[in-house]
Structures are given as structure tokens and as C-alpha cells.
Amino acid sequence: MATWFLLIIYLAFISLGLPDSLLGSAWPVMQPEIGASFGSAGILSMIIAGGTIVSSLASGTIVGRLGVGKVTLISCLMTAGALVGFSVAPSFVWLAVLAIPLGLGAGSVDAGLNQYVAENYKAHHMSWLHCFWGVGATTGPLIMSAFIAGDYSWRGGYAAVAIIQFALVVVLFLTLPLWERVAEEHKLEKAIQNDERDFSNEEKTKNETKVDPEFSSVADASSGIAFKNKTATEKLNRPAKANLFAIKGIKPSLAAFLLYCGAESMVGLWGASFLVGVREVTAVTAAGWVSMYYGGITIGRLITGFITLMVSNVVLIRCGQIVTIAGGLLLILPLPAIFSLAGFVLVGLGLAPIYPGLLHETPARFGKENSARLMGYQMAVAYTGSTFLPPLFGVLATKTSVSLFPLVLLIILGLMLFSAEKVNLALRKPKEGIRSGA
Known part of the structure; x- marks a missing residue:
């Protein structure tokens, strides 16, 4: 049951990745056909990301009311409908309107699934989860390049991806009862674990009452052990902080999320335009090369999932930034x-371990009691990077040249490395090297 449930979550992340890479791959041929300016792709990207920010901030409430399964189904349905609209949109204005549901469809499910996996699964599952996002993001440009090379142009590419999304909607609808069933199983498992912990604590209390040298009498020992158990329980049930921004290291961590998504989206949106305008490759070749960029993220996350069994997230994040x-x-x-x-x-390849690693570290770094709200905030800040950094580069490229693309990218990557290392210094986690076990 748990294996099937993970496969459904992976499928949901394929649906998240499919639309993300389409606009940048298609823009070199879309722009002249719809009569838009070169930098207009940044406006569409901003609208999409803006919708995602709104739904990310509301994700805690929405998922709490509807459940992750229903939110995922609704999200996939919204994006599928928006993609159909993209395939027949007659003008830039229509594309801008359709970008709203396309963005809203992504935020809640992204935050909800990330929080669930971070709290309930080990680090390699988080890497593989985002690997499947990469499967979708890699497949999108490949589909688009095939249609651009044929007789159906970019509109056929959007229609094909919409059909795939609707197929995922059907799968999610048919398996909707499974989400509730697995949720109940998780509750039952936690209840059993709590019972076993209570029994273990009782046995430990009996044994330590007899031999614990810390206490001078049996009565003192009993009260001392009870105090220790109470303290441990209070720590586990600690309430979330009211002001999350006062948590040590949270501000540079949020900055790292913003810069990561800004860099990832900027490459996806403007990479093909850079290749066509500066490297003078064809639009079909450029779309294929951008697909290889997403392929690097996908393969990197697949490999990272195995490496996390031996190496900590901190080391993987640092190495990934150097590779980028x-x-x-x-x-x-x-x-x-x-x-x-x-x-x-x-x-x-370098970006591959950074995002899932930062997400998976959230409960460990800032407390499990804060992770639900923090995950939504992190999604919102991340999509703020997607919202503003690519359009800002579009404005810069319009006024100067798209040849500045690699320089601006390097500046963003350098700032991300600085932010991530600042978090490490603030928290000073001692165990960041080789792990002793999974």
C-alpha cells in the first residue's frame, strides 16, 4: 500500500513539472506568432509564479480542509484546463489570463506534498520526489521541440501536454480513496509507535529506579525519571513559534530558496533564447538542449537519492552549488x-540536490512543530524568486542584450552559495559529513 501511495505522489510531481518548462522552450516561435515583445515571456512567468505564491501561502488551510489527495486532483485539473487554453489562445492577453489558473494549480499541492514527505520519509525519498518533477520538466521541452519541428507548431505541444495532464487527473480521481486509507494507516502506525514508546518508558523507569546512581532513594529516582519523560514529551509536543522569522538561520535559508528558484526558472525561461540569439542554434536544437538541462536535474536527483544514504544534505547542497x-x-x-x-x-546536475535537500532539512533545522507553516512560506519565497528574477532579466535583456544571461546567472548562483553557507554558520550543525546509516 505504501509503495503504491509513493508512486501516486511521484505521478503528481510529474504533473507539476510538465508545464514548468514549456513556455521557455516555445517562446522563440510563440513570440513572433502572437506579436508580443521579447520580454513578455517574463510577464507570463510572473503571473504564473504569482498565482503559485498565493496558493502556497494558503496551502496549510486548503490542505487541512480538503486533504492532500483532493488538492492534488484539483490542482492537476486546473493546470490541464489552462494548458488547453494556451493551445488555442489567440493573443498575449488570453495567455496572461490563462496563466492565473496555471499558477494557482501548482502552489498548494507543491507545499502539501513536500511537507508530507519531509515529515514522513527519509531524505532519499525527497530527492526522488523532485526527480519525478524533473521527469515532467524534461519531457515538456522534448514534446514541444517535436511539435515545433513538425506541422503543429507550439500549439500542438501545449495540447499534447494537456492530454497527458488529463490522463493524470483520471489516475488521481480513481485512486482518491487510497489517500484517505493510507492517511488512516499512518495514524494507526503512529498510535502503535506511541504505545510501544510508553511501554518502553515504563520498563526503563522500573530498571532505572533500581540502579540509577543519580538519585539517593527509590522515591527520588521515580520522580526524577518522571521529570525526564515529561521533559522529553514536552519537547516532542512543543508549540510552533508565533514569529517564525525570529528563528535562527531562517532568513538566509529563505534567501537561498528565493535565489534557487530564480536561477532554475531563469535558465528554463531564457536558456533557449540565449542559445538562439547568441550561440546561433536553431529553435528546435535550443529546445532540445534546454530539455537536457532539465534532464540533468532529473538524473542528478535520481543519483542523489542513493547518495543521501551515505552523505548529509549539507554536503550535497554545497557540492551542488559548486557544480552549478x-x-x-x-x-x-x-x-x-x-x-x-x-x-x-x-x-x-548541480541544482539537483539543492532544493530537495533544503526542503528535507526544514524539520531538522527549524523544528518539526514549525515545518508546516515554514514549508508554505518557503514555497512562497521560492516562487517569489521565480516571479521576479526571470522577468527582471527579460527587462534587462530587452534594453541591452540576452548575451548577459550567463553573467547574471553566475551572480545569482554566487549569492545562493553565500546564503546557504550563512545558514550553516548560524546553525553550526556538527554532523554534516558521512553518515553512519540510512
């Missing part, structure tokens, strides 16, 4: 066009 900077350097150097493909793949 190496990829950015390949893009900025005046090398043959094929090196740009290597640069995109390296950036994707």
Missing part, C-alpha cells in the same frame, strides 16, 4: 556552441 557555478562558467566563456550544452547539463 562550473556550468555557469562554461556558458560565459567564448567556446564553441557545444560547450553550452555541457554548461546547461552541469547547471542542471
Whole structure:
């Protein structure tokens, strides 16, 4: 049952990734057809991300009322309908209107699923969860490039992805009772674990009452053990902080989320335009190369899922950031066009462990009692990066040149590395190296 449930969660993340990479891949051919300016893709990206921010902030309330299963189903249905609208939209104005449900459909399910996996599964499941987002994000440009190369243009690409989304809607609808059943099983498992813990504490209390040298008498020992157990229970049931921003290290952590999603979205949105305008490759080739960027994220997260069994998230996040900077350097150097493909793949591979690693560290770093609200805030801040950084670059490129793309990307990646390391210094976690077990 648990395995089937994980597969459904993975499918839901494929549906999240599919639409994310379509706009950037299609824009070089969409822009002249609909008569929009070059930087208008940034406006669409901003509307989509803005809707995601709104639904992320409301995710705690929405998921609490409807449950993760229903929210996931509704989200996928909204995005599928919006994609159908994109495929027939006659003008930029219609695209802007349809971008609203496309963004709203992503936020709540993203935050809800991330919180559930962070609290209930180990780090490798979080990496594999986002690996499946990469499967969707990689497949999107491949589908789009195939339709651009054929007779159906970008509209056929959007229609094809909409059909896939509707197929996922059917799967989610048929398996909706499974979400509630698995939720009840998790509650039962937790109840059994609590009973076993209580029994273990009782036995421990009896044994320690006889031999604990800390206390001078049996009565003192009993009260002392009771006090220890009470303290441990209070720690587990600690209430969430009212002011989450006062938590040590939270501000640079949120900055890292903002910069990560800004960098990831900027590459996805403007990468193909950079390749066409500066490296002088065809639109079909550019879409394929951007797909390889998302492929790097996907493969990287698949591999990272195994590495997390031996290496901590902190080390993986740091190594990933170094790899992204190496990829950015390949893009900025005046090398043959094929090196740009290597640069995109390296950036994707480097980004792979950063986002799931930061998410999975949330309960451990800032407290499980704070993780539900923090996850929504992190999603909102992350999508703020997606909202503003790519459009800002679009404005810059319109006024100057798209050739500034790798330089701006390197600046963002450097700031992200600084923010992530600032969190490590603030928290000073001693065990960040090789783990002794899974």
C-alpha cells in the first residue's frame, strides 16, 4: 500500500513539472506568432509564479480542509484546463489570463506534498520526489521541440501536454480513496509507535529506579525519571513559534530558496533564447538542449537519492552549488556552441540536490512543530524568486542584450552559495559529513 501511495505522489510531481518548462522552450516561435515583445515571456512567468505564491501561502488551510489527495486532483485539473487554453489562445492577453489558473494549480499541492514527505520519509525519498518533477520538466521541452519541428507548431505541444495532464487527473480521481486509507494507516502506525514508546518508558523507569546512581532513594529516582519523560514529551509536543522569522538561520535559508528558484526558472525561461540569439542554434536544437538541462536535474536527483544514504544534505547542497557555478562558467566563456550544452547539463546536475535537500532539512533545522507553516512560506519565497528574477532579466535583456544571461546567472548562483553557507554558520550543525546509516 505504501509503495503504491509513493508512486501516486511521484505521478503528481510529474504533473507539476510538465508545464514548468514549456513556455521557455516555445517562446522563440510563440513570440513572433502572437506579436508580443521579447520580454513578455517574463510577464507570463510572473503571473504564473504569482498565482503559485498565493496558493502556497494558503496551502496549510486548503490542505487541512480538503486533504492532500483532493488538492492534488484539483490542482492537476486546473493546470490541464489552462494548458488547453494556451493551445488555442489567440493573443498575449488570453495567455496572461490563462496563466492565473496555471499558477494557482501548482502552489498548494507543491507545499502539501513536500511537507508530507519531509515529515514522513527519509531524505532519499525527497530527492526522488523532485526527480519525478524533473521527469515532467524534461519531457515538456522534448514534446514541444517535436511539435515545433513538425506541422503543429507550439500549439500542438501545449495540447499534447494537456492530454497527458488529463490522463493524470483520471489516475488521481480513481485512486482518491487510497489517500484517505493510507492517511488512516499512518495514524494507526503512529498510535502503535506511541504505545510501544510508553511501554518502553515504563520498563526503563522500573530498571532505572533500581540502579540509577543519580538519585539517593527509590522515591527520588521515580520522580526524577518522571521529570525526564515529561521533559522529553514536552519537547516532542512543543508549540510552533508565533514569529517564525525570529528563528535562527531562517532568513538566509529563505534567501537561498528565493535565489534557487530564480536561477532554475531563469535558465528554463531564457536558456533557449540565449542559445538562439547568441550561440546561433536553431529553435528546435535550443529546445532540445534546454530539455537536457532539465534532464540533468532529473538524473542528478535520481543519483542523489542513493547518495543521501551515505552523505548529509549539507554536503550535497554545497557540492551542488559548486557544480552549478562550473556550468555557469562554461556558458560565459567564448567556446564553441557545444560547450553550452555541457554548461546547461552541469547547471542542471548541480541544482539537483539543492532544493530537495533544503526542503528535507526544514524539520531538522527549524523544528518539526514549525515545518508546516515554514514549508508554505518557503514555497512562497521560492516562487517569489521565480516571479521576479526571470522577468527582471527579460527587462534587462530587452534594453541591452540576452548575451548577459550567463553573467547574471553566475551572480545569482554566487549569492545562493553565500546564503546557504550563512545558514550553516548560524546553525553550526556538527554532523554534516558521512553518515553512519540510512
